Amino acid sequence: MPTLSGPLLTISDLRVSFFTDRGEAPAVRGVSLTIPAGQTVALVGESGCGKSTVALAITRLLSDPGRILGGQVVFKGRDLISLPEPALRAIRGKEIGMIFQEPMTSLNPVFTIGEQIAEVLYVHAGLSKRAARLEVLRLLEKVGIVPAARRIDQYPHELSGGMKQRVMIAMALACQPDLLIADEPTTALDVTVQAQILELLYALQQELHMAILLITHNLGVVAQFAQAVHVMYAGKIVEQADVHSLFQHPLHPYTRALLKALPRPGHRAERLAAIAGTVPTPFQYPPGCAFASRCPDVRGHCPTAEPPLTATDPSHKVACWLHERSVPP
Amino acid sequence: MADFTRTGVLAEPLDLPTPETPLQEVWRVFRKDKLALASLGVLLLLLVVAVAGKVVTEWIIVMNPETVRLPEKFKPPLSSASADLLLEADLPPFGVYLLGTDELGRDVFARMLQGAFVSLSIGFIAVGISVLIGVILGGLAGFYGSVTLGFISIDTLIMRFTDIMLCFPTFFLILTVVALLPPSIYNIMIVIGLTSWMGTARFVRAEFLALREQDFVVAAQALGLPAWRIIFYHMVPNAIAPVLVSATIGVASAILTESALSFLGFGVQPPYATWGNILADGKDFIFDAPWLFFIPGFAIFTVVLAFNLVGEALREALNPKLRRR
Numbered sequence: 001m002p003t004l005s006g007p008l009l010t011i012s013d014l015r016v017s018f019f020t021d022r023g024e025a026p027a028v029r030g031v032s033l034t035i036p037a038g039q040t041v042a043l044v045g046e047s048g049c050g051k052s053t054v055a056l057a058i059t060r061l062l063s064d065p066g067r068i069l070g071g072q073v074v075f076k077g078r079d080l081i082s083l084p085e086p087a088l089r090a091i092r093g094k095e096i097g098m099i100f101q102e103p104m105t106s107l108n109p110v111f112t113i114g115e116q117i118a119e120v121l122y123v124h125a126g127l128s129k130r131a132a133r134l135e136v137l138r139l140l141e142k143v144g145i146v147p148a149a150r151r152i153d154q155y156p157h158e159l160s161g162g163m164k165q166r167v168m169i170a171m172a173l174a175c176q177p178d179l180l181i182a183d184e185p186t187t188a189l190d191v192t193v194q195a196q197i198l199e200l201l202y203a204l205q206q207e208l209h210m211a212i213l214l215i216t217h218n219l220g221v222v223a224q225f226a227q228a229v230h231v232m233y234a235g236k237i238v239e240q241a242d243v244h245s246l247f248q249h250p251l252h253p254y255t256r257a258l259l260k261a262l263p264r265p266g267h268r269a270e271r272l273a274a275i276a277g278t279v280p281t282p283f284q285y286p287p288g289c290a291f292a293s294r295c296p297d298v299r300g301h302c303p304t305a306e307p308p309l310t311a312t313d314p315s316h317k318v319a320c321w322l323h324e325r326s327v328p329p
Numbered sequence: 330m331a332d333f334t335r336t337g338v339l340a341e342p343l344d345l346p347t348p349e350t351p352l353q354e355v356w357r358v359f360r361k362d363k364l365a366l367a368s369l370g371v372l373l374l375l376l377v378v379a380v381a382g383k384v385v386t387e388w389i390i391v392m393n394p395e396t397v398r399l400p401e402k403f404k405p406p407l408s409s410a411s412a413d414l415l416l417e418a419d420l421p422p423f424g425v426y427l428l429g430t431d432e433l434g435r436d437v438f439a440r441m442l443q444g445a446f447v448s449l450s451i452g453f454i455a456v457g458i459s460v461l462i463g464v465i466l467g468g469l470a471g472f473y474g475s476v477t478l479g480f481i482s483i484d485t486l487i488m489r490f491t492d493i494m495l496c497f498p499t500f501f502l503i504l505t506v507v508a509l510l511p512p513s514i515y516n517i518m519i520v521i522g523l524t525s526w527m528g529t530a531r532f533v534r535a536e537f538l539a540l541r542e543q544d545f546v547v548a549a550q551a552l553g554l555p556a557w558r559i560i561f562y563h564m565v566p567n568a569i570a571p572v573l574v575s576a577t578i579g580v581a582s583a584i585l586t587e588s589a590l591s592f593l594g595f596g597v598q599p600p601y602a603t604w605g606n607i608l609a610d611g612k613d614f615i616f617d618a619p620w621l622f623f624i625p626g627f628a629i630f631t632v633v634l635a636f637n638l639v640g641e642a643l644r645e646a647l648n649p650k651l652r653r654r
Contacts (some may be wrong), residue, residue: 064475092553105544
């Protein structure tokens with residue numbers, strides 16, 4: 001593993017919009033985050049907040065009508081946004097692996113899992129057929145698909161959801177990437193399988209010393225797994241902190257509301273707390289804080305003035321006027 | 330029975346029957362359709378006959394379809410040759426005209442054998458050309474659809490060209506081209522191929538538009554696979570089912586087109602025999618020598634029907650939604 005000074009991946013002021021018939025929908029509105037080598041960084045938020053768009057934008061996999069409007073994604077000193085396509089292709093799958101939410105549909109139904117994992121090895125490592133097969137067997141064992149010798153020639157429809165996600169992990173890690181982007185890796189799986197998959201990811205991370213960008217809406221997973229957390233709302237990062245201070249002292253009203261909405265053992269409430277209102281439509285974000293319409297602590301200037309992301313202590317940043325010392329314009 | 334291994338995965342017992350591959354499943358469904366199975370038999374027989382026919386009429390000449398035996402004209406099927414009137418070399422095998430002789434005393438059986446190979450090779454090569462063009466153009470339109478060249482998208486460009494090609498009355502286009510080009514079997518294959526790819530292109534484009542959004546295509550991109558590999562290795566096999574069906578039926582229509590061209594005299598030129606020109610020669614003697622007309626007619630009918638039935642059964646076997654019950 002190459003030793004690197006500074007972070008492995010730095011995203012600064014990334015902006016992505018979808019251009020639809022109804023107009024421009026800004027999905028990511030200036031997101032910045034850094035991922036240190038070997039660490040797990042979580043990106044949390046509800047459906048539609050733009051977290052998956054960030055994941056796809058990192059390796060420029062957005063399909064039409066999504067377009068990256070600005071910002072930088074610096075990975076090991078190279079800006080992925082301006083890198084030519086062939087150079088980027090050499091990074092995808094080799095240095096940055098990716099796993100997706102839906103293992104059911106992420107595998108090609110007409111090829112055996114062995115052929116699909118081997119393909120990555122042909123393309124990136126230039127292995128021969130025979131060498132690739134041996135390597136695939138080793139990878140399958142490693143992700144806990146046993147007996148590998150029998151599973152290797154099976155088709156995706158013969159495997160369960162959890163097994164397919166294990167295959168996806170084997171494919172993503174075949175070339176030992178430095179960064180794994182896990183876009184809701186456990187959302188489509190049932191709870192017991194979720195735990196197994198997370199355990200597997202954790203074990204592999206320890207072994208391969210890779211960084212993980214964990215995209216999820218499951219705060220339980222975050223607490224278990226991540227070192228740093230970024231909370232996203234309506235295309236922006238509203239709070240970022242290390243995992244302890246976020247769960248101990250959440251600052252942004254949205255983060256607080258999210259944590260309040262979690263069921264807690266021992267606290268038998270009639271109903272779980274829900275966040276009132278709905279996310280504003282991306283076609284008409286308010287000029288100020290996007291959470292203002294649902295915020296219990298809303299102030300007069302919140303809907304009209306954009307709160308900056310400021311540090312309250314070295315490891316904690318929040319974008320909210322409640323914690324802002326400067327006065328809105 | 331089940332036990333947890335150290336990795337926490339449920340290890341299934343190993344004595345499960347091996348599940349069937351997709352191909353086995355298709356065959357299992359196809360096999361249920363007896364008519365299609367019989368048609369497949371007919372087509373396999375035709376393949377054997379066509380290849381054997383090519384061998385015995387051109388390479389190791391057992392029977393020569395071009396031998397003219399004027400004293401022996403209009404012999405009905407199964408009549409024996411009069412050995413005293415002919416040279417030894419001109420006698421048909423076993424001294425019998427299996428399918429009779431025509432107005433020049435040529436052996437119709439030998440001519441039909443020669444024609445079988447022509448029909449089949451025109452069918453397959455023309456369809457091969459059309460599938461190749463169709464898959465490439467349809468694939469490009471479906472995959473790179475949104476990429477624009479100046480003011481027009483690739484999808485628009487290719488699909489409007491397809492629409493234009495569809496507007497031509499194909500048969501008259503073929504007639505015109507064939508009338509201008511020297512008549513040869515290769516020109517006919519190419520012309521039929523170049524004028525019949527539009528359906529395939531549309532199928533493939535439609536499939537690709539749906540496939541492009543599939544997670545496994547995005548996953549393949551995330552793995553850094555090159556575009557050609559994604560298109561031809563990951564997407565084409567998933568889009569090929571409707572193409573296979575239309576190709577099967579396309580072979581039938583290519584054979585029909587060739588027969589029609591030969592019937593009109595624009596096709597393969599005599600003395601080379603095809604089913605179409607045997608039919609064309611035979612029509613003048615329909616009352617005196619009806620076998621000259623009915624034998625090639627029946628052959629064309631059987632083969633076209635068999636291809637269509639196989640195509641229909643394939644459509645059902647390949648598409649679970651169409652399967653009965």
